[in-house]
Amino acid sequence: MSFRNPKYTRSVSQEGSFNSSKSSISSSINSNSSIFGQLPRGLKGENVEWKKAKECYICQKKFNHTTRRRHHCRFCGNSICEEHGIKRRTKDEQKRLRICDNCDRELIRNEIQSEIEGEISRLQTEVQNARELNEKLYKDHYEKTSRVGQLEMELSKAERSQKQKEQLLQDRLNDEQIKAEKTRKAIEDIRNELDNAGKSETDMNQKCAEAEAQLESLKGEAENLRNRKNDLETQIMTLTSKLKESYPLDHVRPIVCDRCLNKLNQVYRPMLSNGQVAIESTNDSKQSVNNSQVLNPDN
Known part of the structure; x- marks a missing residue:
């Protein structure tokens, strides 16, 4: 059977452009998948070994026992400081656990990747359905031509929607990072104020104690001087009496x-x-x- 209808020729051309668009999306997806790093062991459900490092593996600042204590990410096991471990996430339907900034970013990226892969799978299914419909055009190409155009529009719309979602998630990630930095600075300022207040109180207590000690010493010296004065007066009276006699x-x-x-x-x-x-x-x-x-x- 030979089809010479111009509408069929146009539908075949549209099918070729549709397949080209699908190939472009697949290659773009494969290239974008490389931006997602390897997930930590804890995020894959494997056992996590807590590392006892002497510094935060994110900012490389050394730990101490006062202002920068060592914590551990429950997802990767690395040692982190308070500033890079303030976030919490649920793991294996348990209570919310501490997570470092790197693991949190990987989880967000993983969520984005899952959404993208789900959308890709849906689009691939639609593309496959479109291919099957195009194969049936040999029998009924007049009815399916409009469907191909509609699928192309949906695919383009899905691409734009996906890009918008990615941008929104990136903006959200940036906002969270800014909030975390502001929170860290606020905590640091409060700690500095508390340290200064404690030092001032210690100095005042020390000065009060020294003043009280000096006061007690002066009281003792005054008492000794009064006693010595009384003794001298008694001696003078005695000597005067003896000299008179x-x-x-x-x-x-x-x-x-x-x-x-x-x-x-x-x-x-x-x-x-x-x-x-x-x-x-x-x-x-x-x-x-x-x-x-x-x-x-x-x-």
């Missing part, structure tokens, strides 16, 4: 030996030079030896 020096000198006389002179000479002791004159001379030979009662 002492025997005149001129009466003692004639009756003592030379050795005792030297001792008396050594004892009373400083007192005479300071004007604290006065010696009364003898009854024979009636002259003043020194106005300071007797202790002044007022002192």
Whole structure:
């Protein structure tokens, strides 16, 4: 049977362009599939071994016991810091577990890939159906020509829709990364403020303790000075009383030996030079030896 109808010729041409479009989509899909990296072991359902690294495998910052503690991604087992492990995801229908930024991006990419593959599978099925319909054009090409054009339109629409979905997901990923960075900076600022407040409180407590210790020391010194003053006043009163009752020096000198006389002179000479002791004159001379030979009662 020979078909010379122009409509059939046009439908065959449309089938060729449809197959060309399908080949272009397949090659584009195969090339895009290479952008998706290998999934971590934990994302494939395999057992995860926790690695005990000394630094975050994303930012390479070393861990410590205060501001940057070590955590582990429950999906790949790598050691991560708090900034790159703030996200949570559900694994094997369990509770939400910690996931690193890299695994989270791989999951998002995997979701995108699954959606793309599902859409591709659907489109491939439609393309296959279109091919089968084109084969039936030998019998009824007039009815199926419009269907081919419709499928081409749907395919083009699906491509545009898929690109829009990819762009939306990429924008969402960028927004999440920006939010994570802002959250990390806010946490860092709060930690710095808390550290500064703790240092100020420690300094004030130390200064208060030093002031209290100095105050107690000054109180003790003041008490010692009062006690010493009282002792000195008592000694002065005692010495004054004894000096008032002492025997005149001129009466003692004639009756003592030379050795005792030297001792008396050594004892009373400083007192005479300071004007604290006065010696009364003898009854024979009636002259003043020194106005300071007797202790002044007022002192």
